[in-house]
Amino acid sequence: MDFVDYYKILGIDKTATEKDVKSAYRKLARKYHPDLNPNNKDANKNFQQINEANEVLSDPVKRKKYDKYGKDWQHAEEFEKQRQYQEQSSGSRGSGFSGGQSGDFSDFFESMFGGGGGSRGRQSRYRGEDFNAELHLELIDASKTQKQTLTVNGNNIRITIPAGIENGQTIKIAGHGGPGINGGPNGDLYITFSIANDPHIKRLGDHLYTSVDLDLYTAVLGGEITIDTLSGKVKLKVAPETQNGSKIKLKGKGFPVYKNEGHFGDLFVTYNIKIPKNLTDKQKELFTELSKS
Amino acid sequence: MQTENLIAIREFCIHNNIEISFISSLQQTGLIEITTIEETPFISAEQLRQVEQIIRLYYDLDINLEGIETITHLLHRMNSMQEEITALRNRLRLYELND
Numbered sequence: 001m002d003f004v005d006y007y008k009i010l011g012i013d014k015t016a017t018e019k020d021v022k023s024a025y026r027k028l029a030r031k032y033h034p035d036l037n038p039n040n041k042d043a044n045k046n047f048q049q050i051n052e053a054n055e056v057l058s059d060p061v062k063r064k065k066y067d068k069y070g071k072d073w074q075h076a077e078e079f080e081k082q083r084q085y086q087e088q089s090s091g092s093r094g095s096g097f098s099g100g101q102s103g104d105f106s107d108f109f110e111s112m113f114g115g116g117g118g119s120r121g122r123q124s125r126y127r128g129e130d131f132n133a134e135l136h137l138e139l140i141d142a143s144k145t146q147k148q149t150l151t152v153n154g155n156n157i158r159i160t161i162p163a164g165i166e167n168g169q170t171i172k173i174a175g176h177g178g179p180g181i182n183g184g185p186n187g188d189l190y191i192t193f194s195i196a197n198d199p200h201i202k203r204l205g206d207h208l209y210t211s212v213d214l215d216l217y218t219a220v221l222g223g224e225i226t227i228d229t230l231s232g233k234v235k236l237k238v239a240p241e242t243q244n245g246s247k248i249k250l251k252g253k254g255f256p257v258y259k260n261e262g263h264f265g266d267l268f269v270t271y272n273i274k275i276p277k278n279l280t281d282k283q284k285e286l287f288t289e290l291s292k293s
Numbered sequence: 294m295q296t297e298n299l300i301a302i303r304e305f306c307i308h309n310n311i312e313i314s315f316i317s318s319l320q321q322t323g324l325i326e327i328t329t330i331e332e333t334p335f336i337s338a339e340q341l342r343q344v345e346q347i348i349r350l351y352y353d354l355d356i357n358l359e360g361i362e363t364i365t366h367l368l369h370r371m372n373s374m375q376e377e378i379t380a381l382r383n384r385l386r387l388y389e390l391n392d
Contacts, residue, residue, distance in 0.1 A: 030354050035346045036364065038371075167386070168379035202387045209387060 006053035006066065014067070018058065025054040039132060128187035129178035135191050137165070139198040143230045143255055152176060152189055159191070164206065164258035167195040201230065206265025208254045211272050214238065219273045229253050229267055236269070244273040299328060299335035309348060319347060322358050324365060 007014055010024040028050045030036070037043035056062045131152060145163040149156050157176055165171075170192045177187025195203075202209040212227050222240035226233050234253065247270050254265030279287070306313050316336070319325045325344055328335045336344060343365075350356045350364065 026355055030356065033349070033354055035349055036368075038368070166379075167383050197386055197389065204384060204387050 003070065004049075004052070005070075006056050009049050009053040010057065012057075016057075018060075021054065021057045025050060025058065029054075034129075128180045128185065130187040131177045131189045133189065133191050134194055135161075136194045136196065137161075138196050139201065139203060140230055142167075142193070142195050150191075153178075157189070161193075162259050163256040164260070165193050165195070166205075166258065167193065167203075169193050169258075200228065203255055206255045206257050208265065208267045209270070210267065211270040214242065214271045214273050216273060216276055218242075219244070219271065227269060230255070238271075242271055242273070244271065246271050298338045299330070300338060300341065302327065302334045302336060305336065305344075309345075311348060311352070315348075315351070316344070318358060319344070322362055324358075324362060 007016070010016075010021065010028065012020050012024045016024070029047065032043045032047040032050060034040075034044050034047055037047075056066050133150070133152065135148075135150070142161075142165050143163055145160065147158060147160050149158050151157075155176070157173060159171075159173060161171075170190050173189040173191065175186045176189035180186050200210055208230065210227070210229075212225065214225065217223075218225065218238050219242045220240065222242070223238050225236050225238055227236055228234075229250070231253065234250065236248070236250075247268050250267040250269065252264045253267035257263040257265065276283070302313060302316050306316060316325070316327070316334075320327045324347060325336060325340050328337065347361055347365075350361050351358070356364065
């Protein structure tokens with residue numbers, strides 16, 4: 001456990017007055033407050049640090065203890081026992097340091113002050129911290145509604161992921177974030193989905209795009225081919241004289257529309273016509289004949 | 294009258310230890326909407342998160358209402374730009390070469 005220099009965190013020196021502490025805290029809090037830096041983990045971490053520093057330095061009792069035992073915080077417990085003994089001896093009941101909800105305070109803070117102290121001043125009931133998580137899915141998984149169990153802070157949460165979820169989309173699971181402070185409501189859990197690229201099928205919204213190789217003879221004369229889609233194999237009739245790069249649309253064979261059961265986008269298939277290689281003499285002869293016709 | 298998704302402003306203010314006039318000033322600046330049913334003012338549950346955020350900015354960070362208005366506007370813009378970036382990234386994937 002490392003020593004945490006709260007003065008350095010707030011950018012003030014040891015002689016700073018209570019007003020200086022407040023002013024330094026406000027300035028930094030405005031810069032790093034999570035409400036002003038959504039989804040910014042670094043800012044959140046900085047905010048926790050300055051919050052912790054403020055919690056100690058704005059409280060004369062905690063600050064005194066910190067100033068006295070800061071670097072030798074291991075002696076703090078000894079100090080505490082001695083203080084409690086003195087208080088008991090004099091018949092008073094000291095309130096000690098508030099050992100309320102242990103939130104996002106450092107190990108250093110908790111070992112010294114026994115958990116995060118409640119906020120002073122307005123004493124409002126704070127909503128708990130929002131949690132953010134990322135869930136990775138394959139394209140095929142995102143095309144089907146599925147249930148998954150996630151473990152967040154030791155709790156198992158069963159969630160239903162609706163088919164058609166978009167890459168980068170975030171869903172909110174209300175009440176599954178951090179616990180509220182001073183009786184405030186729990187925060188929410190935000191899950192952002194990361195959907196892997198599929199090597200064969202591309203997705204844009206609800207539509208899917210793929211390409212298939214077509215031999216020259218089928219392209220010229222027409223025929224039937226079988227292609228893979230997310231919902232299985234599909235037989236396709238190829239029209240005679242199909243051009244290279246031409247596209248066809250398979251209506252309703254695309255991606256499911258998010259939260260709109262039974263509705264699907266379309267699948268667009270692009271034909272890549274392959275020219276035959278290693279022709280035999282006979283084949284060359286036939287092509288020559290064709291070219292003259 | 295259905296008040297299921299509505300929170301009485303009086304109760305909300307007691308719970309958060311804030312003045313009712315503060316909520317009224319939020320309405321006047323257009324930051325929130327208040328619904329009045331049988332002379333009782335309510336805020337909708339959907340606005341709760343935003344109101345709580347405003348309270349934190351105002352009381353904890355000492356930002357005045359003009360500042361909060363600006364921040365709210367910029368956060369909305371940031372959010373829509375973030376959504377646009379996600380949509381563009383998804384579009385770009387269409388043209389990315391397969392690994």
